[in-house]
Amino acid sequence: MEGNKDEANRCIEMAEKFIKEQNRDKAEKFLHKAERLFPTQKAKDLLIQISLMAPNKSEPTQPRKRTVHQKSEDTEKKSKDYTEEQEEAVKRIKKCKDYYEILGISKDATDSEIKKAYKKLALQMHPDKNKCPGASEAFKAVGNAVAVLTDPEKRKQYDLYGSDEDRVSSRGHQYTYTRGFEADATADELFNMFFGGGFSGSNVYVRRGGRWQRQSSSNQHQERTNQREQQNGYTAFIQILPILLAILLSMASSFFISDPAYSLQASSKYPILRKTMNLNVPYYVKENFHMEYQGSVKRLEMSVEEDYVQTLKHACYREKSYKESMIWKARNFGDQELYHNAQNIKLPSCEQLQNLRAR
Template identity: 60%
Template sequence: MMEGNKDEAERCIELAERFIVEGRHDKAERFLLKAEKLYPTQKAKDLLDHLSKNSHQKCAEPEDAPRKRRTATRKEEAKTSDTEMDYPKEHVEAVQRIKKCKDYYEVLGVDKEATDSDIKKAYKKLALQLHPDKNKTPGAAEAFKAIGNAVATLTDPTKRKQYDMYGSEEERLQQQGRHGHGRGGFHEYNYTRGFEADITAEELFNMFFGGGFPSQNVYVRRGGRWQRTGENHNQVRGEHAGSYSLLLQMLPILLLIAISMMSSLFISEPIYSLLANSKFSVPKETQNLKIPYYVKENFHTEYQGSLRRLEMSVEEEYITNLRHACIREKSYRESMVWKARSYGDSVLYAKSQKIRMPSCETLQELQAKA
């Protein structure tokens, strides 16, 4: 019969450990006593001894110590309440939600079956809400870093697989009960479990919203701390100073070799240009779509090919350039519309709707002619 109660007793011990970490010693003691009745273990006895020692220490305190602690707690709560009143409610709630999360999926608000697209979409929404430039709530910077770590880990197939292998919160508690001993015999849960991005949260934000990665300010983890890649530049340069010196000495010879190879593989200049310059200064226009282009002054005497074929090449290149420009214009306009909707900014939304797309308009006109 006692063996049948073993699982229930272990569950009571796990709950007691939680309550000890939370400082709710009375509840912890009740669950430990229950565990002892169900299935006596040395671990439950040790935890009861731990609670008993803490209880004796409290008894040795002055009589007014509990009152002073309660007063200090009330002051701290009042201070926290007053501080939170200075910030928008949705900002405070967003930060507090992430503080309570147990894993990266919960941080981003997605399930474990979420696709890369779902994860990135969730990150973009949270990033605009938690960015330190907008959200000044205490803890917002840590929350912003948390969502950055989350998207960097979960969009990397290898890291995501490794992260998922660590198991659920329940499994972690079981391991903690058997092997985990931190400060005071217990440790708090850390949902990162050692998984952090190789770049800063700000650089991740810039990548998602068009800022790109600053080439000289990319952060990586070395020796357990964040470093700019540029911090080791001088050190690396010192280590390879001898190689660089040798390379500089050989540079004139290498240049001569390169020039001779280029001369042997010389390719003639193009026949036309879509932009006027010193070499292509004579304006012309295609007969079909009236596309302007420029040729050299000696074009009529030097060019022996088909003019119609040349003009078809001009029109094809011109339309290809227009299509690429149109894609960039549409992408910019859509990003501004999405940003306005995310912020709930009606003025920005109205402006984004009026953004002109000249390349797209020109492309439509040419397609109508064709």
């Protein structure tokens, strides 16, 4: 943005020069350009000033004969259904190398500033408002930018890796924005979310069979309403199905599954502490264990030890995974203190498992 500010100031200086020369047209042209690059109150005041100026008197009174080249230029201008300002805006976006530059914001811009910049550009680039070649691609690029930068996780990843991956490649007259981070929704879906369905009576672009097709916003709304109504019943059933299965399984378990003979954790149902003969592993049984349990205590304690060892293995794996992830994070951010702390993370379950194996 600072580069745009300097260029805007140069345009204002040129405009002031032409105002002194009473050249209203050129002064107005440079002031409009300054406003596009970096809006300022000074440019607005000068525009008001030249609106009060008399028309240029430097125009010749006698009509000049138009050359063939001039006539072709006039014909071309008449055939265009877009303005020079729209064309300049599309060209600017095609030259941008990252999402912040596309939206014309700084990297520390707030969420509201991002959305404000998007709304301005989206209205300017929408295919129903801007017929300039390349406007559709620019509109999609603006949509991608706001979708990524308003998502906290995607924006964090983009700030870390996006600058090295951003590329804008040209194939013939088609420009493709190839970045490592893309929007989950289409550019038109994002536009509809921000503007409540787009322009009244306008066309909305939808993707069908790999191609973009126009569809009126009213037809699209009706189509989506019908789809939602058809899916409501099936979706409701899918959502409630896990709850029904859980209830059925709970009821079945109460009939066919009895309580286990022991627990590795003390509770009101298992208050009595015991230890295995081999590895001295603590476990808990019911108060009536001696009367109720009819099996082999030796085999039971073997099961206790196997269960205990498996529990330690799982806990050890989680502790190692956490430690490795913290070490990787510290290396990635180049944080020496974080790396030192990660190296000193204790692995209590792994230590207990090692002590058991040493017996």
